[in-house]
Amino acid sequence: MKYNKHIIFFCPGFPHNEDETDCIPAMQNFIKGFRQNHPKIRISVVSFYYPFIKRNYVWHDINVYALGKKGLNSLKIIKWRKVYTTFKKIFNPKEDTIIQSFWLHDCALVGQILSYSFNVKHYCMVMGQDASLKNKYRYILPSKKLIVFCANELSNQKLINVFGRKANYIIPRGIDENSFKNITNKTRDIDILGVGNLSKLKNYSSFLRIIKQLKERIEAINVVIIGKGEEEREMKTYILENNLDVNVSIVGHLKREEVLETMSSSKILLHTSTFEDESYAITEALCAGLYAVGYKKVHNNRENLHLGLNETDLVTICQSILTAYQPPKKSVIYTIKQMVKDFYEIYFP
Numbered sequence: 240m241k242y243n244k245h246i247i248f249f250c251p252g253f254p255h256n257e258d259e260t261d262c263i264p265a266m267q268n269f270i271k272g273f274r275q276n277h278p279k280i281r282i283s284v285v286s287f288y289y290p291f292i293k294r295n296y297v298w299h300d301i302n303v304y305a306l307g308k309k310g311l312n313s314l315k316i317i318k319w320r321k322v323y324t325t326f327k328k329i330f331n332p333k334e335d336t337i338i339q340s341f342w343l344h345d346c347a348l349v350g351q352i353l354s355y356s357f358n359v360k361h362y363c364m365v366m367g368q369d370a371s372l373k374n375k376y377r378y379i380l381p382s383k384k385l386i387v388f389c390a391n392e393l394s395n396q397k398l399i400n401v402f403g404r405k406a407n408y409i410i411p412r413g414i415d416e417n418s419f420k421n422i423t424n425k426t427r428d429i430d431i432l433g434v435g436n437l438s439k440l441k442n443y444s445s446f447l448r449i450i451k452q453l454k455e456r457i458e459a460i461n462v463v464i465i466g467k468g469e470e471e472r473e474m475k476t477y478i479l480e481n482n483l484d485v486n487v488s489i490v491g492h493l494k495r496e497e498v499l500e501t502m503s504s505s506k507i508l509l510h511t512s513t514f515e516d517e518s519y520a521i522t523e524a525l526c527a528g529l530y531a532v533g534y535k536k537v538h539n540n541r542e543n544l545h546l547g548l549n550e551t552d553l554v555t556i557c558q559s560i561l562t563a564y565q566p567p568k569k570s571v572i573y574t575i576k577q578m579v580k581d582f583y584e585i586y587f588p
Contacts, residue, residue, distance in 0.1 A: 242279065242280065242281035242331075242334055243333075243334055243335060244279075244280045244281065244334060244335045244336075244587060245280070245281040245282075245283070245330075245331065245334040245335070245336040245337075246273065246280060246281070246282050246283070246336075246337055246339060246586065247283045247284075247285060247326065247329065247330075247336065247337070247338050247339070248270055248282070248283070248284045248285070248338075248339050248340075248341070249285050249287070249322070249338060249339070249340040249341065249346040249347075249349065249350050250263075250266060250284065250285075250286055250287070250340070250341045250346060251286070251287050251288050251289065251341070251342075251344070251345075251346060252286055252287075252288055252289030252290075253266075253267070253284055253286035253289065253290070253298075253303055253305065254267055254298060255289075255290040255296075255305070256296075256298070257298055257299060260494065260495040260496065261492075261493075261494060261495040261498070262289075263341075264495055264519060264523075265412045265519040266341055268413070268414075268415040268418075268575055269412070269413065269575065269578065269579070269582075270282065270284065270301065271299050271301075271415075272413070272415065272575035272576065272578065272579045273579050273582075273583075274299055274300055274301055276576060276579045276580070276583075277579070277583065278300075281334065282301045282302075283301070283302050283303075283304065283329050284298070284301060284302070284303045284304065285304045285306070285322055285325055285326065286303060286304065286305045286306065287306055287318060287322065287345065287346060288306070288307075288308055288318075289305070289308070290305045290307070291307055291308040292305070292307055292308075293305060293306055293307035294307075302329075304325050304329070306318060306321050306322065306325065315345060318345075319345070319349050319352075322349050322353075323349075323353065323356075326353055326357070330357060330359075332357075335587065336357075336359045337359060337360045337361070337362065337586050337587075338350045338353060338354055338359060338360070338361040338362070339361075339362045339363075339364065339586075340361065340362070340363045340364070341363075341364050341366065342363065342364060342365055342366040342368075342369040343363060343365055343366075343369040343370065343374060343376060343377075343387075343402075344369060344374070344376055345376070346363075347363040347376070347385065348376060350363065351363075351384075351385055360386065360586075361385065361386065362386045362387075362388060362585075362586070363385055363386070363387050363388070364387075364388045365387060365388065365389050365390070365394055365398060365406065367390070367394055367397070367514070368440070368514055370394060370397035370398045370400075370401050370402070371397075371401060371514065372401055374401065377401055377402055383404060386407045386408075387404075387406045387407050387408075388406060388407070388408050388409070388410055388582075389406035389408075389409050389410075390409070390410065390411055390412050391409060391411060391539045392409060392539065393538070393539050394406070394409075395409055408585060410578060410581050410582065411522075411573045411578070412519060412522060412573075412578070413573050413574050413575040413576070413577060413578030413579070414522055414523065414526050414572050414573065414574055414575065415574075415575045416526075416572070416574055416575075418495075418496075418499060418523075419499060419526060419527065421496075422499050422500060422502075422503050422527070425500075425503050425504045426504065427503075427504055427505060427506045427566075428461060428504060429461055429462070429463050429501070429504050429505040429506065430457070430460050430461045430462060430505075430506055430507065430561055431450065431453075431460065431461075431462045431463075431505070431506070431507045431508075431509050431557060431561075432462075432463050432464075432465070432501065432502065432505040432507065432508050432509070432524075432529070433446055433462070433463070433464040433465065433466070433508075433509055433510075433511075434464075434465045434466065434498060434502075434508065434510075434520045434524075435465075435466050435510075435512070435518075435520060436466050436467070436468040437464075437466045437467055437468030437469065437470040437471045437474060437489075438468045438469060438470060439470065440512060440513060440514060441466070441468075441470075441511070441512050442511040442512055442513045443464070443470055443474055443511065444470075444473075444474075444477070445511040445550060446464075446509060446511045447474060447477050447478065447481075447483070447487070448550055449509065449511070449550050449553050449554050449557070450462050450483060450486065450487060451481050451483060452550070452554045453554055453557055453558060453561075454483065454486055456554075456558050457558065457561060457562070459486075460486050460561070461486065462483075462486055462487045462488070463487075463488050463490060463501065463505070464487065464488070464489045464490070465490055465491075465492075465493050465498055465501060466489075466491070466492065467491050467492045471489065474489065475489065498523075499523065499527060502523065502524055502527040502529060503527055503528070505524075505527075505529055506529060506530065506560065506561065506564055507529060507530045507531070507532055507557055507560055507561070508520065508521060508524035508529045508530070508531045508532070509532050509533075509553070509557065510531060510532070510533040510538075511533065511534065511553070512533070512534075513534070518533075518538070521533065521538070521541075521544065525541065525542070525543050525544065525570040525572075526570065526572050528566060528567065528569070529543075529567070530543050530544075530545060530560050530567055531543065531544045531545070532544075532545050532546075532547070532553055532556050532557055532560075533546055533547075533553075534546065534547065534548070534553070535547060535548055536548070541570070542568075542570045542571060543567040543568070543570050545560070
């Protein structure tokens with residue numbers, strides 16, 4: 240097929256096959272949504288580091304160029320040269336080409352360099368964690384020539400504080416409604432659910448302290464945590480030392496479909512992350528009919544999302560929901576189809 244438009248996505252990692260649905264779900268849903276809604280647009284993905292083996296393959300009718308793990312740290316300049324070579328091979332000057340990078344790291348830096356070299360537009364999506372003072376690229380990516388998307392106003396404020404500039408556009412992350420079509424409505428016997436890597440960023444130490452206080456008020460509280468990570472041993476030790484082993488289960492890594500099924504059996508998603516402005520887990524939980532509870536300083540107000548300033552607030556919120564539980568009113572969902580439409584109008588005005 241001859242194309243007259245071409246979107247090239249730059250990302251640090253990408254699913255190695257169509258079954259790996261838990262690899263950055265928000266990103267892959269967005270890219271797949273473009274293919275489904277705009278089949279006449281040529282779409283390519285250049286993945287810098289993952290899959291770890293260098294190979295080219297097709298994913299949902301999209302050409303993926305995985306450059307492999309080599310060059311992850313000190314040899315990044317070699318990796319960037321490989322990106323340049325790959326881009327040059329797939330670039331067609333007769334097509335209206337744009338680069339969309341994820342996030343304000345080396346994908347954005349290389350994307351900006353190539354946009355100058357090949358005279359193509361470059362857009363970058365901010366994830367949230369990249370708008371941080373720890374981001375070593377913050378001194379070289381403040382250029383107003385870089386077109387930046389944020390998912391919400393909170394993320395935009397972080398961008399202003401760290402990079403000294405605001406986003407060009409604020410567009411939420413959309414939900415793939417098809418992901419929920421085969422999810423059965425179950426009895427919601429899980430009181431509180433935790434989802435995410437067991438890392439310091441997710442702040443599960445706070446999560447467990449909240450559960451400990453809640454158990455003093457709701458003795459039979461049932462809690463499930465989905466995820467794996469470096470904090471798992473410490474968490475399990477805390478659970479045993481505080482007699483929470485009857486109440487709290489860490490079930491490890493689950494496929495995304497299993498995560499959504501578990502959400503359908505839960506009442507509250509407790510998300511104690513310390514630095515995320517738009518958790519996709521929260522967005523999916525709201526779509527799955529849960530209440531979501533988190534810290535005000537890192538989340539935006541949304542329907543059925545309850546925010547507090549500290550652990551005491553979050554304990555009070557969770558107790559209030561559980562003791563007089565009523566299913567929440569259905570949230571207004573911003574879909575992938577709407578998201579793709581908004582991006583398309585910006586990419587190709």
